[in-house]
Amino acid sequence: MDDVHVHASPVLPVADLDRALAHYAALGFSTSRHDDTYGFAAWAGLELHLAVVPGHDPLRTASAVFLHVPDADAVAALLVATGVGRTTSPVDTSYGMREGAHVDPDGNLLRFGSPLASGS
Template structure:
């Protein structure tokens, strides 16, 4: 089984779309007033307009694998983003760095460490 989408629900898609498209640099795919998809590889990230009775967020955490965490941190800093944590080598075999999106969701990027 493979993850097809991670969906973030929000009343205002504008700040989230700007974060993932303009700041992080993901390429947008299908875009509708209540739905935006980003091509993130085999699994897609989707933003969905929340209804008036839906919570602003569902506390989603995201993890993306990247080739070079330190290069990513430099690129995101050029776009005005500062990490929540400094890059660190983790016991589970990844060098990671964490950011927070406009809704407070944790967005973590990980580079596989050499065996």
């Protein structure tokens, strides 16, 4: 199976597809819709699927995705500059990563991180 290439496209629950698509477009994602209940947001090789879930409650049904990025600080700066959603500044972790996070209007968490430089 060494020649198998796997690509994941996380499906995030949303209450309002128009709001979700607008949020991800404001972040710089390319967005499109399949229909009134399903859409897509793509950025830098990442493709998120956005699915309307009736009765979506972010406290019970939100999702989390971890993004491996080359520079967590650069990603955080890009997200903060958009002025949408909630983005936390990256911090160094005890397990050798520098990680930050972004939460969309539906409570979905996009964690992002990059390896700490050697000797950090």
